[in-house]
């Protein structure tokens with residue numbers, strides 16, 4: 001029997017410092033995540049300098065925790081993997097430097113991982129992928145439809161022209177006095193209200209697979225400000241339900257169009273917004289009635305947000321393709337997949 005493959009993986013692209021130990025690409029031996037959300041809450045978003053400082057303070061402790069929880073030492077590790085982009089440059093550099101140092105000191109290969117590839121490969125912990133696969137990547141920084149034609153072969157077939165879906169949640173949350181990140185709370189409120197405001201479904205009827213959320217965001221903010229000026233109280237539950245219905249309608253419609261144009265067996269929903277209950281329910285329902293043969297893969301909640309386990313899963317695929325980096329690996333804040 002072949003020896004188990006152990007990957008030590010790093011993620012520090014935004015406001016979570018995470019180190020994981022992954023066995024054979026789909027077993028999590030440890031996945032330590034230190035979130036900085038409380039430090040950024042009072043600023044209403046992530047402050048890059050504060051984020052970098054937290055990563056520096058946390059990372060060595062988290063490496064120790066990850067190794068201890070997995071019950072392994074450096075001798076057991078076969079490769080070191082790290083997110084090198086996209087993300088905040090100062091944050092990325094902490095993970096990249098830590099991973100490079102460990103790889104160099106222990107003579108281990110270094111695997112460079114795209115953060116979005118990580119989010120998508122969180123699905124590997126749920127089931128075995130059968131290519132081609134379509135991924136709806138929805139996070140605070142990204143909204144993309146990504147085709148995987150084979151292992152780690154990505155191309156973007158649709159993307160947002162302005163705000164990301166999670167970013168729109170966070171921005172309208174601020175108007176309702178909900179602290180950053182607002183997605184989860186708006187999702188909760190949405191289930192208590194009704195879609196009464198009829199917000200725009202931007203680009204829903206366009207010929208391409210692109211998204212736009214800034215018009216929806218403006219419509220929402222104008223509605224709230226207008227009511228404020230008239231000293232009217234609007235139901236936060238109905239506002240949240242109306243906003244969420246507009247986001248979910250467009251995400252689901254575009255994903256169904258993409259599935260018609262690019263037949264696949266599996267659909268992955270990835271990224272922080274994949275935690276959204278409204279999106280999960282709506283996609284599940286549409287697939288069940290219109291495309292029951294397409295398997296919907298949504299990672300468990302803990303693997304939807306930023307974490308190093310997903311980086312280890314993507315790194316396993318890259319190792320199989322001999323994708324390695326040298327000591328010159330640098331952070332690439334604007335790293336992206338190619339557009340189809």
Ligand code: KG4
Pocket residue numbers: 014138139140141142165166167169170181182183184185187271272273274275276277304305306
């Ligand atoms: O993937 P992630 O942790 O970080 C990025 O790579 O951006 O995504 C964070 C985003 C935030 O914008 C947050 O508001 C959103 O995911 N989010 C949600 C939910 N949970 C987190 N958005 C909608 N509904 C949720 N339940």
Ligand code: ZN
Pocket residue numbers: 115119139271272305306
């Ligand atoms: Zn992310």
